[in-house]
Amino acid sequence: MSKHVFLTGPPGVGKTTLIQKVTQALKSSGIPIDGFYTEEVREGGRRTGFDVVTLSGKRGPLSRVSSDSSASRREYRVGQYVVDLVSFEQLVLPMLRNVNHGSDAEKKICVIDEIGKMELFSQAFIQAVRQTLTGSGTVVLGTIPIPKGKPLDLVEEIRSRKDVKVFNMFLTRSVILINTTLSSTEGIRTPLYS
Numbered sequence: 001m002s003k004h005v006f007l008t009g010p011p012g013v014g015k016t017t018l019i020q021k022v023t024q025a026l027k028s029s030g031i032p033i034d035g036f037y038t039e040e041v042r043e044g045g046r047r048t049g050f051d052v053v054t055l056s057g058k059r060g061p062l063s064r065v066s067s068d069s070s071a072s073r074r075e076y077r078v079g080q081y082v083v084d085l086v087s088f089e090q091l092v093l094p095m096l097r098n099v100n101h102g103s104d105a106e107k108k109i110c111v112i113d114e115i116g117k118m119e120l121f122s123q124a125f126i127q128a129v130r131q132t133l134t135g136s137g138t139v140v141l142g143t144i145p146i147p148k149g150k151p152l153d154l155v156e157e158i159r160s161r162k163d164v165k166v167f168n169m170f171l172t173r174s175v176i177l178i179n180t181t182l183s184s185t186e187g188i189r190t191p192l193y194s
Contacts, residue, residue, distance in 0.1 A: 002165035004133060004140040006158060009169030015143040018169065019113045022141065023055065026109060034099055035111025035141075036092055038062055049081060050118070052091050055111060060087040063118055076121040083118045089125065096128040100135055112142035115155060126154050133161065 007015045016037050026033050034055055041049045041064070049064035063081035076083040099110045110132055119125055132138055144155045144166070158164055 003163040004142070004158075004161070004165070006140075006164055006166045007143045007169055008146050008166055010146055013169045015169055016113055019111060019141065019143060023111055032108035033111065034095055034108060035113070036095065037111060037113035052088055054091055054095055056095075058091055060084070060091045062088050076118075078117045081118070083121055085121055088119065089122055092119075093122075093124055093128060096125075096132055099138055100128070100131050107137045107139070109139045109141055112140055114143040114145070115152075115158065116143075116145050117152065120152055120154060129154065130157075133158070133163075 007018060009015055016039070019037055023033060023035075023037075036052050036054045039051045039053050040047050041051055041061075047065075050062040051059050052062045053059045061084045063078065063083045065080050066075075066077070066082040076085055096110070099108065112129065112132070115129060132140055142158075144158060145152070146168075147155075159166055
């Protein structure tokens with residue numbers, strides 16, 4: 001049986017929305033849960049970047065649009081976006097360390113939305129995700145991008161794990177997937193919380 005659940009699909013299909021709905025349902029059931037999701041930042045109807053939002057309510061920039069194409073210092077870029085690696089790591093790494101250092105008696109669900117190009121600039125994040133996936137006490141509910149262009153090593157590693165179930169999302173199926181994801185998570189947590 002799969003232990004971890006990941007959602008994949010094209011941008012804008014609703015992966016983060018589904019993660020947020022499932023997270024709320026799990027929280028209201030009293031399941032210990034921690035993690036983060038990414039959220040679009042818009043100004044004047046235009047996307048200007050992404051923020052990282054932890055489930056405890058902390059928020060910080062993941063990336064912002066940059067019009068300056070000449071970088072005087074080391075920048076991490078994905079298209080028009082410059083990744084704020086320091087902000088990302090300051091928010092996410094302590095939370096992942098906390099999840100990974102809990103005792104086996106304190107089993108919980110860890111939300112990781114998402115494991116994509118921007119997040120994968122952080123070697124410490126890659127290491128923390130691997131540690132979380134192999135830890136006995138944590139179930140990961142996460143999102144990964146659809147395969148496109150050069151494969152992302154950690155994403156392909158996750159796809160090939162025997163303890164991971166990947167759900168492909170399409171616009172017409174998102175409502176059905178809420179129930180499927182919840183039931184998969186319940187199936188996973190039953191042996192963990194009994």
